[in-house]
Amino acid sequence: MPDPAPLVRATDLAKTFDVSGPWLNRMLERQPRQLLRAVDGVSFDIQRGQTLALVGESGCGKSTVAKLLVGLHEPTRGGFEFDGEDAHAAFKTPAGRHLRRRVQMIFQDPFASLNPRWTVEDIVAEPLHEHGIETDPEALRVRVDALLISVGMSAQDRKKYPHQFSGGQRQRISIARALATEPEFLVCDEPTSALDVSVQAQVLNIMKTLQRERGLTYLFISHNLAVVRHVSDHVGVMYLGRLVELAPKHDLFDSPRHPYTRMLLDAIPKLHDTGRARTPVSGEVPNPLNPPQGCAFNPRCEHANERCRNERPVLQMFGGARVACHGVEEGRI
Amino acid sequence: MIASFKRWADSDVGHSFLSSPAAMLAAFVALVCVFCSAFAPWVAPHNPFDLATLELGNALLPPAWSPGGNASFLLGTDDQGRDILSALMYGARISLAVGLASVLLSVAVGVALGLLAGFLGGWVDGFLMRLCDVMLSFPAILVALLIAGVGRAMFPGAHDALAFGVLILSISLTGWVQYARTVRGSTLVERNKEYVQAARVIGVSPMRIMRRHVLPNVLGPVLVLATIQVATAIITEATLSFLGVGAPPTAPSLGTLIRVGNDYLFSGEWWITVFPGAVLVVIAFSVNLLGDWLRDALNPRLR
Amino acid sequence: MLAFVFSRLAQAVLVMVSVAFIAFMLFQHVGDPVVFLLGQDATPDQIRQMRSDLGLDRSFVFQFWHFLVNAVQGEFGLSLRQGAKVSRLIAERLPATLELAMVAAVLAMVVGVPMGVYAALKKGSAISQLFMAVSLLGVSLPTFLIGILLILVFSVNLGWFPSFGRGDLVQVGWWTSGLLTPNGWLHVTLPAITLAIFQLTLIMRLVRAEMLEVLRTDYIKFARARGLSNRAVHFRHALKNTLVPVMTITGLQLGGLIAFAIITETVFQWPGMGLLFIQAVTFADIPVMAAYLCLIALIFVLINLVVDLLYFAVDPRLRMDKAGGH
Amino acid sequence: MSLLQVKDLVVEFPHRRGTLRALDGISFDIAPGEILGVVGESGAGKSLTGAAIIGLLEPPGRIASGEVWLHGARIDNLTPEAMRRVRGRKIGAVFQDPLTSLNPLFSVGQQLVETIITHLPLSPAQARERAIQLLGDTGIPAPEQRIDHFPHQFSGGMRQRVVIALALAAEPQLIVADEPTTALDVSIQAQIINLLKSICKQRGAAVMLITHDMGVIAETCDRVAVMYAGRVAEIGPVHEVINHPAHPYTAGLMACIPDMSEDRDLLHQIDGAMPRLNAIPSGCAFNPRCDRVFDRCLHDRPELQGAGPTRAACWLHAGASASVPGVTP
Amino acid sequence: QTVRIGNQGDALSMDPHSLNETTQLSVTGNVYEPLVARDGKLNLTPALATSWKQVSPTVWRFELRKGVKFHDGTPFTADDVIFSFARGSGDGSDMKSYTNDIKEVRKVNDFAVDFETKAPFPILPDVFSFFYIMSKDWSEKNGATKPVDRRKGIENTASFKANGTGPYRLRERQPNVKTSFVRNGSYWGKIEGNVINVEFTPIGNDATRVAALLSGQVDVIEPVPLQDVPRITASGKARVLQGPELRTIFLGMDQKRDELLYSSVKGKNPFKDKRVRQAFYQAIDIDGIQKTVMRGASRPTALMVGPGINGFDATMDKRLPYDTAAAKALLTEAGYPNGFEVGMNCPNDRYVNDSNICQAVAAGLARIGVKVNLQAETKGTYFPKVLKRDTSFYMLGWTPSTYDSHNALNALMRCVDDKGAGQFNLGAYCNPKLDELILQIQSETDKAKRDGLIKDAFAMHAADIGHLPLHQQALAWGVANNVELVQMADNVMPFRYISVK
Numbered sequence A: 001m002p003d004p005a006p007l008v009r010a011t012d013l014a015k016t017f018d019v020s021g022p023w024l025n026r027m028l029e030r031q032p033r034q035l036l037r038a039v040d041g042v043s044f045d046i047q048r049g050q051t052l053a054l055v056g057e058s059g060c061g062k063s064t065v066a067k068l069l070v071g072l073h074e075p076t077r078g079g080f081e082f083d084g085e086d087a088h089a090a091f092k093t094p095a096g097r098h099l100r101r102r103v104q105m106i107f108q109d110p111f112a113s114l115n116p117r118w119t120v121e122d123i124v125a126e127p128l129h130e131h132g133i134e135t136d137p138e139a140l141r142v143r144v145d146a147l148l149i150s151v152g153m154s155a156q157d158r159k160k161y162p163h164q165f166s167g168g169q170r171q172r173i174s175i176a177r178a179l180a181t182e183p184e185f186l187v188c189d190e191p192t193s194a195l196d197v198s199v200q201a202q203v204l205n206i207m208k209t210l211q212r213e214r215g216l217t218y219l220f221i222s223h224n225l226a227v228v229r230h231v232s233d234h235v236g237v238m239y240l241g242r243l244v245e246l247a248p249k250h251d252l253f254d255s256p257r258h259p260y261t262r263m264l265l266d267a268i269p270k271l272h273d274t275g276r277a278r279t280p281v282s283g284e285v286p287n288p289l290n291p292p293q294g295c296a297f298n299p300r301c302e303h304a305n306e307r308c309r310n311e312r313p314v315l316q317m318f319g320g321a322r323v324a325c326h327g328v329e330e331g332r333i
Numbered sequence B: 001m002i003a004s005f006k007r008w009a010d011s012d013v014g015h016s017f018l019s020s021p022a023a024m025l026a027a028f029v030a031l032v033c034v035f036c037s038a039f040a041p042w043v044a045p046h047n048p049f050d051l052a053t054l055e056l057g058n059a060l061l062p063p064a065w066s067p068g069g070n071a072s073f074l075l076g077t078d079d080q081g082r083d084i085l086s087a088l089m090y091g092a093r094i095s096l097a098v099g100l101a102s103v104l105l106s107v108a109v110g111v112a113l114g115l116l117a118g119f120l121g122g123w124v125d126g127f128l129m130r131l132c133d134v135m136l137s138f139p140a141i142l143v144a145l146l147i148a149g150v151g152r153a154m155f156p157g158a159h160d161a162l163a164f165g166v167l168i169l170s171i172s173l174t175g176w177v178q179y180a181r182t183v184r185g186s187t188l189v190e191r192n193k194e195y196v197q198a199a200r201v202i203g204v205s206p207m208r209i210m211r212r213h214v215l216p217n218v219l220g221p222v223l224v225l226a227t228i229q230v231a232t233a234i235i236t237e238a239t240l241s242f243l244g245v246g247a248p249p250t251a252p253s254l255g256t257l258i259r260v261g262n263d264y265l266f267s268g269e270w271w272i273t274v275f276p277g278a279v280l281v282v283i284a285f286s287v288n289l290l291g292d293w294l295r296d297a298l299n300p301r302l303r
Numbered sequence C: 001m002l003a004f005v006f007s008r009l010a011q012a013v014l015v016m017v018s019v020a021f022i023a024f025m026l027f028q029h030v031g032d033p034v035v036f037l038l039g040q041d042a043t044p045d046q047i048r049q050m051r052s053d054l055g056l057d058r059s060f061v062f063q064f065w066h067f068l069v070n071a072v073q074g075e076f077g078l079s080l081r082q083g084a085k086v087s088r089l090i091a092e093r094l095p096a097t098l099e100l101a102m103v104a105a106v107l108a109m110v111v112g113v114p115m116g117v118y119a120a121l122k123k124g125s126a127i128s129q130l131f132m133a134v135s136l137l138g139v140s141l142p143t144f145l146i147g148i149l150l151i152l153v154f155s156v157n158l159g160w161f162p163s164f165g166r167g168d169l170v171q172v173g174w175w176t177s178g179l180l181t182p183n184g185w186l187h188v189t190l191p192a193i194t195l196a197i198f199q200l201t202l203i204m205r206l207v208r209a210e211m212l213e214v215l216r217t218d219y220i221k222f223a224r225a226r227g228l229s230n231r232a233v234h235f236r237h238a239l240k241n242t243l244v245p246v247m248t249i250t251g252l253q254l255g256g257l258i259a260f261a262i263i264t265e266t267v268f269q270w271p272g273m274g275l276l277f278i279q280a281v282t283f284a285d286i287p288v289m290a291a292y293l294c295l296i297a298l299i300f301v302l303i304n305l306v307v308d309l310l311y312f313a314v315d316p317r318l319r320m321d322k323a324g325g326h
Numbered sequence D: 001m002s003l004l005q006v007k008d009l010v011v012e013f014p015h016r017r018g019t020l021r022a023l024d025g026i027s028f029d030i031a032p033g034e035i036l037g038v039v040g041e042s043g044a045g046k047s048l049t050g051a052a053i054i055g056l057l058e059p060p061g062r063i064a065s066g067e068v069w070l071h072g073a074r075i076d077n078l079t080p081e082a083m084r085r086v087r088g089r090k091i092g093a094v095f096q097d098p099l100t101s102l103n104p105l106f107s108v109g110q111q112l113v114e115t116i117i118t119h120l121p122l123s124p125a126q127a128r129e130r131a132i133q134l135l136g137d138t139g140i141p142a143p144e145q146r147i148d149h150f151p152h153q154f155s156g157g158m159r160q161r162v163v164i165a166l167a168l169a170a171e172p173q174l175i176v177a178d179e180p181t182t183a184l185d186v187s188i189q190a191q192i193i194n195l196l197k198s199i200c201k202q203r204g205a206a207v208m209l210i211t212h213d214m215g216v217i218a219e220t221c222d223r224v225a226v227m228y229a230g231r232v233a234e235i236g237p238v239h240e241v242i243n244h245p246a247h248p249y250t251a252g253l254m255a256c257i258p259d260m261s262e263d264r265d266l267l268h269q270i271d272g273a274m275p276r277l278n279a280i281p282s283g284c285a286f287n288p289r290c291d292r293v294f295d296r297c298l299h300d301r302p303e304l305q306g307a308g309p310t311r312a313a314c315w316l317h318a319g320a321s322a323s324v325p326g327v328t329p
Numbered sequence E: 001q002t003v004r005i006g007n008q009g010d011a012l013s014m015d016p017h018s019l020n021e022t023t024q025l026s027v028t029g030n031v032y033e034p035l036v037a038r039d040g041k042l043n044l045t046p047a048l049a050t051s052w053k054q055v056s057p058t059v060w061r062f063e064l065r066k067g068v069k070f071h072d073g074t075p076f077t078a079d080d081v082i083f084s085f086a087r088g089s090g091d092g093s094d095m096k097s098y099t100n101d102i103k104e105v106r107k108v109n110d111f112a113v114d115f116e117t118k119a120p121f122p123i124l125p126d127v128f129s130f131f132y133i134m135s136k137d138w139s140e141k142n143g144a145t146k147p148v149d150r151r152k153g154i155e156n157t158a159s160f161k162a163n164g165t166g167p168y169r170l171r172e173r174q175p176n177v178k179t180s181f182v183r184n185g186s187y188w189g190k191i192e193g194n195v196i197n198v199e200f201t202p203i204g205n206d207a208t209r210v211a212a213l214l215s216g217q218v219d220v221i222e223p224v225p226l227q228d229v230p231r232i233t234a235s236g237k238a239r240v241l242q243g244p245e246l247r248t249i250f251l252g253m254d255q256k257r258d259e260l261l262y263s264s265v266k267g268k269n270p271f272k273d274k275r276v277r278q279a280f281y282q283a284i285d286i287d288g289i290q291k292t293v294m295r296g297a298s299r300p301t302a303l304m305v306g307p308g309i310n311g312f313d314a315t316m317d318k319r320l321p322y323d324t325a326a327a328k329a330l331l332t333e334a335g336y337p338n339g340f341e342v343g344m345n346c347p348n349d350r351y352v353n354d355s356n357i358c359q360a361v362a363a364g365l366a367r368i369g370v371k372v373n374l375q376a377e378t379k380g381t382y383f384p385k386v387l388k389r390d391t392s393f394y395m396l397g398w399t400p401s402t403y404d405s406h407n408a409l410n411a412l413m414r415c416v417d418d419k420g421a422g423q424f425n426l427g428a429y430c431n432p433k434l435d436e437l438i439l440q441i442q443s444e445t446d447k448a449k450r451d452g453l454i455k456d457a458f459a460m461h462a463a464d465i466g467h468l469p470l471h472q473q474a475l476a477w478g479v480a481n482n483v484e485l486v487q488m489a490d491n492v493m494p495f496r497y498i499s500v501k
């Protein structure tokens, strides 16, 4: 059955950072330009009302993808279509501001993502102001109250400052702010990784409830696979700027194919399975400035062979999943 | 307004103020000085700037309590018959005004440029920071000296107001660099904070982000710096006046009074030197104390 | 590394040229040297002649260009007032200023750093409060007043130190040093104290603030957790980390020392560059002013360079990053 | 005999609006070679407990009452100098962030050697030998070369190994590890935990492992203490606590954790937030959030009491010894 | 015996022809000598010339002293005189004003020269006292045949070294630091004092200079700030020698422009009205200034020259009375009942207490309703400005370098032309009748008649109130108790008169 047109479609998204030293130094020391391929050709679709999770180690480019999607970065290559419209082209035009209303983001750190000098009311009202959604002060107040209540806070919290709230409450304020423009697509960059398990549960529950009520679409970034398994419909595994596996949740967790995915799953401590000795993951995360030849994972992969060291694998369909691995392709794994 | 004051009194800063005798004393002294100078025309017993009231016959009177003193000149008079006490009030008024104005000017320029440099980055940043380097390689006094000299030569109109303008300009011309650097530093940190990114995602324009989000959050260190710079500016003004480019002699600032008093250090007329010096020290000291306290109070890590 | 030095030197040239340019622009307004070159009985013709002889009737761009061309050849012309080569005048004065600044800098360091460390370690104690308060006096009194008070007390009333000049000098090559004779040391004492007081205050407060910051860092906490002695924690770990930023800032302040030396030199009749400069300003001696400003800019850039290099030497993070780049 | 005994430890912060009691009567003990996990919400007082034990409470924090015994000797009232000798020698510490725990201006070797020499009667050369050996033991390849490198030249995981080597440098009997893996990558976390575990087993050192992560606790520890608002809510053998939590808070906490093995639409959640230190409710601190609260909870403060193999501070177990029915996830 | 002198300024150069300025000439005058010198009372006295006479209206003959040797041993002859006058009137010399009137210098024999002037010149010997004679040989050998040439950037040996015939030799020269001299053992004349070594040190800062004297680091200081006189006297270590100086301090007003540059009065120039000038005159409390600002160290004057200048006449030295009411009345009469505003320029580091005097004047004027906007500034910016006549009301001091009234009349009171007349008449005061008188004075050779003309000229100027004379400031030298010296009214300090006990 062909999928309906996805709400979000990223095609070959790439972002390269120039991290070279100043020109003079480079000339004198004869150093080449240093380019960091933070995201290197990532493609995915997200259907309306669904959640795609991105997982991977620190520095693999998850946040960069997120920032590309909300227009905080310009892509070096590739594009991102939102509801059939080229979002990056639209972000640049004044008329494209309406798109900003439909795409919002929730950040990782609830302590840094709220301006410490603003009251909750100001914070939540800012997008309403900015987009001229609500200009009448009284209506604005009502609207803010409603938003706060919708994320499980009380209307009396309006006049307080962020520092007067706990982490979980702050994250709810961020969500309220993100919801103010009634977006359809929410990019959540590790929204709970700074939070405690008990608070995390509260936040995840709110997100889920909202999704159910409003039909929100999420891109959910995390390195916590247990959380990912809980919230997502599809999961993408990233390694050094590339997707190495993209699969429906159950496929991925039940039958991981890429050796890296397997390694990640293996690294999750199991709660009710105490005292189990795991085979520790070996090796270090490679330097993104100087990625290995061939498959980026080959230095840490026990299945790596000559081909893996030279040729870069591309994503291919295997059953329900798309995997970029020579081993899987060759049936070795 | 009231709410914010309440918040202040209840906040850690407010509390730390109320529990620091040094800060309160300094604030009190500073307030008294500011009051006396702001309301000098009403508070001062004489108007030392009104030349018609000066009597050479009253010149060089010692303070009222010493033999030969005159009760209407509490702290004595100088060689023109100016009442020292009144001259101090009027002089402090000029010094404070020059100090405050030059700090305000350098804060305005420095903060604006620092914000721009930090927020825009790229060649704007590069250019502004090189400019700072150039400014820094001119020692402050030198610049002030040159500007003051040039200013006076270029506008020979000789009106006092202009002289002060030149003073203020020359002091702020080197002062802004510090603010620019500080603000740029904090802006670089601040602009990568998630709340700024959140504002960008919402679609707030960069200028607005700078003004409404970044600016208030980088003002803390600026405030501290500014407090202390007020004292420094007053002293710079005194020094410039020592080097002969200060306020006009008929409307002496604290610095000019000290410079003049300087000539009386060896002669018996100690009061001409001592009182202006003491007032300058008291002002500078209390402002510095306030700045010190503020620095500690605003630093959450030192609380 | 090399590139770094290069770019700094390139920057130095740039800074010096812009300094000279600004200076020349300003000189148009600081006075007319001819008035002082000719006595009171000079005729208008003589004055006109002199002006055109000196090129003062040309535009400042022309004068500036002329200056640059000469400066490139290491020539700054003759002092208008003294009729002596500017380069020689400055070379004669340079040792005096540098010695004074050095002594003051060392004094400020040697006294300021321990005071700052003490004030940080014993935060809140009576003595450190006292240090803080007294040091504030240093920035609350104008330099010239301090100088004159010192003269009044120590040379007029007590007669311990001389009130002016450098005293007995020893010639070492072209460098004249006052630091090789006891008399020279007597002479340098009061000016050096005057000059050092402001820096001392800054250094002390800076060391205290930095030290307090460092003492809060995790690695200090971890050092304590490893059971290291207080001495090791404070003076090995904390102090070293404190001195890195302190070094940078005080390095920059050295330039300030030289600038403040103008006042100190005026008060103590210290025959250094500052005195030369202030006299040049009084008499609109343009070549001297221009050369002085350029030299100051050069010294500044050099100091910055040295400070940065020191920074490289002390902080392995910078050192290794550069070396590891290849 | 237990290696470490903490008895009724109270830590207070004198504050302008009254004294904050951050730890309120903590008691537990650790046997030699045992790994005790400490879990709890952020701000529950886990780190403070660790800091109090190694005598590094930051002023104005202070131990107001209670005792800490190490190896049968009381250590909470030692002079600073005597306590310094205990630190490093008898109790090692590992902190959360390996990036900031090492002094950037000193090479790894310098920091190791200085620690070893401070505590052990070795010559610098011998100390260096030992340092190299320690680095090797913690799994750093080519330790002879790496020893002269500076911290910034190591990756995060390796830095944390260096920190562990430093903590082990003088063969302490107890290691307090405060969130040793939180700052690390998922894949490195397991390596570090395994290392800690195996090294301690080898050397017979006991570990107090502070973490948020129940999974880590489950895999690593022998016993676990659950803290809530400055108190121990429950303490007991690890699988008991996980599988049969006795305290409603523990039960809630366990239920919050998304489970890999089952699908649920919504997670269990404990409503509300942990009270602030200045507003701890009377009675049981958990009572406003507890779904099984009853009268007594509102007035009387529960002490740790036997609840089967574990002990819990909950009135549900007053005199009882079975786990609470109905709260097991 | 050594004497250490602390002076406010330094001789800029050792070249006797490079700058016509008192300090410089005072210092170099110990090493070099003129043909005709002045003694302690400023009377002309033979130096390198033993006698002189006017052989015709335009020719003076000078007989030179025999047996005089320069410090390097070469004998002094007529050639040196001719060379020196050639040097002093050539490029780069600042002494041209002394040689301008000379047409030719002729050698009569080795020890006599004739000076031919362009016009009859009755006071030629008077203008020679600051014109020093250099050695022709030495100058040629050292490439110092011209004073310094700043344009070409060429230095001049004579700036650092000196070879004269005077009582002291230059031993060491560190510009602006220290210059030391040693007594010339083979001096041709008698040296009155006993000083062997002289150390001359510039100390610019007043307080420092006083401190140096009080702490015994120097033996003589010049000048002493007036307010410190009691302190020095009370110290018991030193005393202050005070005496009248030749310099006259006065105020000038712009009387030429039709509208003042810096004034509230538009469309006309109030200073063109004599009543206004007189009102200003009478509003100045000169006695108050003398008493408090100058602490007694001044001599109020009604004339533009002081005692000691040829042509000074004590009978004319009567000031208009200080009378605020009269001044106010005059102002009202002139049409300014409420006064007006005017800018005043004043140096603050040139004359004794200069800016304080201006302030006191401003205060006096304030009492008759004139608001003075006083701009006091350093001489570096002050003089260029007023010399451009960019001023409405200014202060100036003048010492006739020839010790003759004609110099003052010519520079200060003549109508301004561009050939040097009225060059320092910065307010462009102009009275054609006075101009005529001054021309007459210039060429009148009969002394009595000439003095009469001078008297008339001064009377005419006083009647016009062309300037507002204030006072002659007093010299104040601080001298340690063990030092004796002669204070000269022209502020020159010859070391030969100094003795140390």
Ligand SMILES: Nc1ncnc2c1ncn2[C@@H]1O[C@H](COP(=O)(O)OP(=O)(O)OP(=O)(O)O)[C@@H](O)[C@H]1O
Binding pocket: A017, A018, A019, A036, A037, A038, A056, A057, A058, A059, A060, A061, A062, A063, A064, A065, A223, A288
């Ligand atoms: N503005 C930037 N300039 C240069 N490099 C950048 C920039 N932003 C990110 N990077 C680099 O890009 C790579 C990917 O970064 P990104 O933040 O996307 O990783 P991440 O997967 O979100 O990591 P984490 O889990 O730590 O948040 C990293 O190596 C990072 O250093």
Ligand SMILES: Nc1ncnc2c1ncn2[C@@H]1O[C@H](COP(=O)(O)OP(=O)(O)OP(=O)(O)O)[C@@H](O)[C@H]1O
Binding pocket: D013, D020, D022, D040, D041, D042, D043, D044, D045, D046, D047, D048, D049, D058, D059, D060, D061, D212, D277
């Ligand atoms: N200096 C201090 N002044 C006042 N309260 C403090 C201070 N330091 C810590 N506290 C309080 O003590 C309590 C316990 O802190 P602690 O650091 O032990 O928590 P934690 O359990 O380690 O939390 P986390 O998981 O976030 O590390 C917290 O509520 C904290 O606010």
Ligand SMILES: [Mg+2]
Binding pocket: A062, A063, A064, A189
């Ligand atoms: Mg990220």
Ligand SMILES: [Mg+2]
Binding pocket: D046, D047, D048, D178
């Ligand atoms: Mg903690």
